[in-house]
Amino acid sequence: MKAQLEQLRGQLGQLEGQIGASVGRIEARVQAAQARARTAGASAADLTALTAVATGARSQAAQLAQPVAGAKSALAAAEAQLDTLRRTLDAALATVETDVVGQLDAARQPLTQAVDAARTVLDAINDQVASLTGTATAALGTLGAQVAAIRDTGDALVGSLQSALATALAVIAAIPVDDLPEALAAPARTAVTQAGTQGSSALTSAASAAQQQISPVVQRLTGVIDQAQTAAEQALTTGKTGLLTQLTTARQAVEGAARTASQQADQLLAALERQLATQQQGVAGQIQQLTAPAVTQAGQVVSQTTAGLAQLVQHSETRIAAAEAALARRAPTRG
Secondary structure (H helix, E strand, C coil), rough: HHHHHHHHHHHHHHHHHHHHHHHHHHHHHHHHHHHHHHHHHCCCCHHHHHHHHHHHHHHHHHHHHHHHHHHHHHHHHHHHHHHHHHHHHHHHHHHHHHHHHHHHHHHHHHHHHHHHHHHHHHHHHHHHHHHHHHHHHHHHHHHHHHHHHHHHHHHHHHHHHHHHHHHHHHHHHHCHHCCCCCCHHHHHHHHHHHHHHHHHHHHHHEEEEEEEHHHHHHHHHHHHHHHHHHHHHHHHHHHHHHHHHHHHHHHHHHHHHHHHHHHHHHHHHHHHHHHHHHHHHHHHHHHHHHHHHHHHHHHHHHHHHHHHHHHHHHHHHHHHHHHHHHHHHHHHHHC
């Protein structure tokens, strides 16, 4: 509609220019005819008749220009009313937009809260997993260190017994039995052999007893570690199940909030579309009411004035030509 009004205003402006240009050409023709008439010695009545052509053309042109000016004023008034209507519509749309955006924000708040809650649950779960894993790892590491220490102690004890055995045997073997007199050699050899055998048996028994005493301890501690590991695994499994349950609950809350927010947003947007359609229809009707009279008037003025201007030019040219013909017929008589 704005473009149509601008087009009509342009046509009216061109029409005003055409009216002024046409009157200027008629007056120029009249002045040229009067100059020739004076040269030919025309009478005052002939000159007055030519002047009347110019005067009549100016008068008719002024009459033709009046409706053109009125149509331009009507178009300007219509455009002003359209601008006012546009500002009113912009304000109304801004109000609707603010209202809808506010409602959308309100619809999004539960979703945002649900997401924040889920994020909080996830952070807490991460902390719980780290704590549970760290506790289990620390407990197993402590038990493992204790078992290793006991094993090291046992190995050291057995090693020291075996070392003592080897030392004793070496000492016994170093006794110079062969250097004793023959009468003493046999009893000494027998005594040394018995001592070495007894010492070896005693040390071997001690080592064996130490190993037997340490082994049950290691087995019991190994069993404790196995139990602790099993308990830790069970705790991790239980904790994992509980954490997954919390995550599922949080996800369900977020999904539910998302569905609700989406439904509310769809309803709000649908309501907004209906409001905009209603306002658009109302505005279109108002625009039609505002502009139809001015547009109709301008179109009629352009058509009628164009035809009237053509008639004015033709009539004026005819009168000028008739006056010049009359002067030409009388010229020989005066000569």
